[in-house]
Amino acid sequence: MKKTETSRPLPTKVKGRILLYFFLLLMFGHLKAATCTQEDIVAISFENEKLGNVFEMITKSTGYKFFYEATEVDLDRKVSISRKDLCVEDFMKELFKNTDLYFEVIARQIVVKHKDKGPLHNLVPQKRIDAPKPQSNLSGTVLDEAGNPLPGASIVAKGTTVGTTTDFDGKFTIALPAGITEIQVTYIGYRPKEVNVAGQTSITVSMEQDAAALEEVVVVGYGTLAKTKVTGSVVSISPETIVEVPALTPEGALIGQVSGVQVQEVSGEPGAAPNIRVRGSGSISAGNDPLFVVDGIPISRNLTSSSQLGGVANRRAAFQPPTINPLATLNPNDIESIQVLKDASAAAIYGSRGGNGVLLITTKKGSNSEEGVFSFDSYVSIQAVANKLDLMNAQELIDYTTDARNNNYLASVDGASINDPIGPGDRGNANYELPESFVNWDGTDTDWQDLIFKTGIVQSYNFSYASPVRNKTSFYASTGYFSQTGVIDKAKFERYSVLLNLNSQLAKKLNLDVRLAPTVTENQRVPASSPYFATPPGIVYSAIVHSPTVSPYNPDGTINQLNNQSYLGGGTTTASNPLAIIEAVDDQIFQFQTRGSLALTYDILPELSFKTFGGAYINLYNQDFYRSNTLLYRNSADGNPYGQASSSTETNWLWENTLNWKKEFGDHYLDAVLGYTAQKDNLTLKQVLANNYPDDLVPTISGGQVFGGTSVKEQWSLLSSLFRMNYSYKDKYLFTGTIRSDKSSRFGKNNQTGYFPSFSVGWRLNEESFLVGSETVSELKLRLSWGQTGNFEIPNYGAVGLLSPQNYNLGGNEINGLVQSTIPNPNLTWEKSEQIDAGIELGLFNNRVFLLADYYDTKTRDLLLNVAISSVSGFETTLRNLGEVQNRGFEIALSTKNFVGDFTWNTDINFSTNKNEVLSLNEGNEPIYSSGSAGVRHVTRVGDPIGSYYGYVVDGIYQSQAEIDSAPLDTQAPDPGVGDFKFKDIDGDGEITPDDRTVTGSYFPDFTWGINNRFKYKNLDLSFLIQGVEGNEILNLTSRHMKNGEANFNSYAIFNERWRSPSDPGNGSIPRADRESGNHGNNNRPSSFQVEDGSYVRLRNVTLGYTLPTNNLFGSNIQKLRFYVTGTNLFTITDYLGYNPEVSSITTNSLTPGEDYGAFPLTKSFTLGVNLKF
Secondary structure, three states: OOOOOOOOOOOHHHHHHHHHHHHHHHHHOOOOOOOHHHHOEEOOOEEEEEHHHHHHHHHHHHOOEEEOOOOOOOOOOEEEEOOOOEEHHHHHHHHOOOOOEEEEEEOOEEEEEEOOOOOOOOOOOOOOOOOOOEEEEEEEEEEOOOOOEOOOOEEEEOOOOOEEEOOOOOEEEEEEEOOOOEEEEEEOOEEEEEEEOOOOOEEEEEOOEOOOOOOOEEEEOOEEEEHHHOOOOEEEEOHHHHOOOOOOOHHHHHOOOOOOEEEEOOOOOOOEOOEEEEOOOOOOOOOOOOEEEEOOEEEOOOHHHHHHOOOOOOOOHHHOOOOEOOOOOOOHHHEEEEEEEOOHHHHHHHHHHOOOOEEEEEEOOOOOOOOOEEEEEEEEEEEEEOOOOOEOOHHHHHHHHHHHHHHHHHHHOOOOOOOOOOOOOOOOOHHHOOOHHHHOOOOOOOOHHHHHEOOEEEEEEEEEEEOOOEOOEEEEEEEEEEEEEOOEOOOEEEEEEEEEEEEEEEEOOEEEEEEEEEEEEEEEEOOOOOOOOOOOOOHHHHHHHOOOOOOOEOOOOOEOOOOOHHHOOOOOOOOOOHHHHHHHEEEEEEEEEEEEEEEEEEEEEOOEEEEEEEEEEEEEEEEEEEEOOOOEOOOOOOEOOEEEEEEEEEEEEEEEEEEEEEEEEOOEEEEEEEEEEEEEEEEEEEEEEEEOOOOOOOOOHHHOEEEEEEEEEEEEEEEEEEEEEEEEEOOOEEEEEEEEEEEEOOOOOOOOEEEEEEEEEEEEHHHOOOOOOOOOEEEEEEEEEEEEEEEOOOOOOOOOOOEEEEEEEEOOEEEEEEEEOOOOOOOOOOEEEEEEEEEEEEEEOOOOEEEEEEEEEEEEEOOEEEEEOOHHHOOOEEEEEOOEEEEEEEEEEEEEEEEOOOEEEEEEEEEEEOEEEEEEOOOOOOOEEEEOOOOEEEEEOOOOOOOEEEEEOEEEEOOOHHHHHHOOEEOOOOOOOOOOEEEOOOOOOOEEOHHHOEEEEOOOOOEEEEEEEEEEEOOEEEEEEEEEEEOOEEEEOOHHHHOOOOOOOOOEHHHHHOOOEOOEOOOOOOOOOOOOHHHOOOOOOOEHHHEEEOOEEEEEEEEEEEEOOHHHHHHHHOOEEEEEEEEEEEEEEEOOOOOOOOOOOOOOOOOOOOEEOOOOOOEEEEEEEEEEEO
């Protein structure tokens, strides 16, 4: 895309028009044909070919689908047809000549029937018979569970041979004989239904899928497989579920919906990436994100790019904004399905990248119907902060501050009295005194949360066309626009997307599949997710610490920066005005991303095919950041402008060649794939920094003085070979074996190749003689799997000795030079995960009740750790493979169809547990102490979860001096008093020392769950999803300032329940107020007091929809018109004091999870939407 000389992106309207024109050109450039010779011709002949193979070839070449009873059609019968260029109907007549079979063509569906049978279950009746003396004419419509018409359904008057079939729109008319009041409705793949029609002239029949009879096909790595034959732990997400909750990206569809998959919305910032964990976290230093495979292209969060893209160079690593979301370019409306490969058996086909699970995302393709389908989907949402913090008002803060100053004064000064004057200068120390505005309060009571938060607007518009098969070609094309303005002013995310998927049968044995998805995203960010002292300061944190006695504006209407929190005095701490931060900081990100692929499949034999697949992922990224002169940092009188320009180019290409072999002989079924793949990623990063801007007129780099910058070039490559075989005997004894080898450039030269085997077995007991025909048990499968996977998400050059620039003195002159910065490790290798999974699949009552249950045990070894080494080497640490982590747990998913018919009610319940435990670390199993945003507050040690919280354990509150005297000596509390915290003597030595610090909690939950209910009555639908997390804790670092008892800022209102005296002990968990607690009880030390319960129950989604009876209103031109309203994140029940019980400020470091240091809050939304098909 061409840019101006100033490297600014094209205007939004121009880019939108370019993508729209591109879409229209693709859509309407497709020519249709309507003659037999062009669309319905069978141009091939057959010699001694199996009937089943003939059906398959006709479907591929013409798009016609076959329906038949498997017990009546011998698919292995050999047939021969020498004539070519026959129309479909003529071909079928030739095919069934002199046989006991005949056919009927209905809406590009060929129904094959036995001549000797009348109307049978799931068959179209031979002919319509008008009985004499009809009682009445009955008309109606037959629909599937989603409300779509079912063409070719069979309707028979019960007890007679009078029948008919539905047309393309699912409509029928039948003349009922006298005395007949019931009809039987059947359709292939659906359960038969009997309907009482007494006194009715028009009805609508909703059919229920016969899940036991359907062979649902799921996408697995490098192919597809019938669900009944899958022996690994694979979960499918339907397109209806994906778009059920209006969201920016498809990950939202997984929240609370999939057992064993935790999607954590760690930030509410527009465009922010969520945390996704499949069966826990197994790595300490490498990544824990799953591998995303979008239409065959593997996409992972490269550690180098994710940690640098979008960052601000002069801001601490712990205070960087959320990472760029690689799935933000995906339009959820374009997604056909998401498959989650959870166990090692399913994920081992991806080898070194499958250790954290795999998400297979497949986009939509052309229509299977006779006519193309246009779709328009749109919604508008109004968003607000999901919940506000419960903070003190002005009067409460004044009372609290008075208490803190008096307690400090009494404990520090002999003869002091609370009746002594408390104004500025009265007590000789500001920490004993109140600010002047507190002493003489003028009634100002500012709600700073109301000031910074506003109503956000989300808009989404998607238009698509799914073509029918014409000239052996079909395609799917779409264009979309998404816009989200955040709940903080200036925060915004926009996406312009186009998608084209084309499939064409170029020749009898050659198929072409082309996919192209260019996307433009623009993200205007604000510095919200950081503390008040960051550079720039965090907007949210600066607001919530600000005293309500401060006026946000000056009398002239300008932003108050010289008489705010920073100028209160009286022992308070400085902070910038959050409104000034919003106005002064501009952070714009522009990305152009393209994902494209081309695949050619050649059928060497009917059962053997060769596929070559080439794909590319390109990301062009630009960021312009500017902090203007107008911002006064805390109590500074002058501005400090800063500019940054960043850009990157990432190109990732992939080439795969696979042989696929499918063979069914007798009771045996074999499905095998053999492949070789190569992938390479090239990344270039450039960054320029400037300061000393004379003014804000030119906010680009050229307007200031360039003082620094960086340029990085990195790449990685991966060469792989793979083999998988699926085998089944009598469709009840199942086996899958997989082996993959990966050679990666990221690892040491002695260990660049790894091998990842797996196997799994299954036993379908419902196919055994003692269960066949059971009316209760429709599916019963036992599964057992074992496999090894890897994790290559480490720095690109972690195994290489690197050089860094460093100046040195030579003869009194400073000379540029290089110095070795890391030690090479030629033996550095993958983190390897070994997993055992045992599962059961149970379907009852024709699968109206379906249960999935799994137990897994995963051990990850060869963890990558920076190990301390002797200083004689000149280095402090080196990267090595040491340590082992275990994740084990249970998963249960239960689906029930509670009611069917006009009123339907389906329920999906999921529940999962996971226990994370470090089994070993370095040679001495020494704990790893980690610094996050506020010093060492995390520990990773044997026997506990990764990144556990670390500190002292609060053991109550001192209620008397006698209790203080009898307690263990607290060496960390210089002069504890009544009302101060009492801490636990962990090691039992009679003293409270640093050795008593221990694990105080963990970010890992004990269990997660979700319940989704869907109701439908005729044209009305209702659904709601409740999800919850239990047992996770949050390290609330805002407690350091807002729950510290010192009253140097505004505070959580919970401190209104503080200890005030032995006769007024408060709620028993909040200590006394004390401005200089560090000189007395030291209540604010890292402890369990800052660790809070993050368990919650959330009403994630409620949707009410109505589908208009389009046939009555618009005729057959409109297939579907549905309006709906949705509420998202309507309420959350939690004890956590902060905005978000899932928050984790640092997402790029596994050793410091779960910190809250001023995160962007989550939002709740109300949505109005429409779905249109025509």
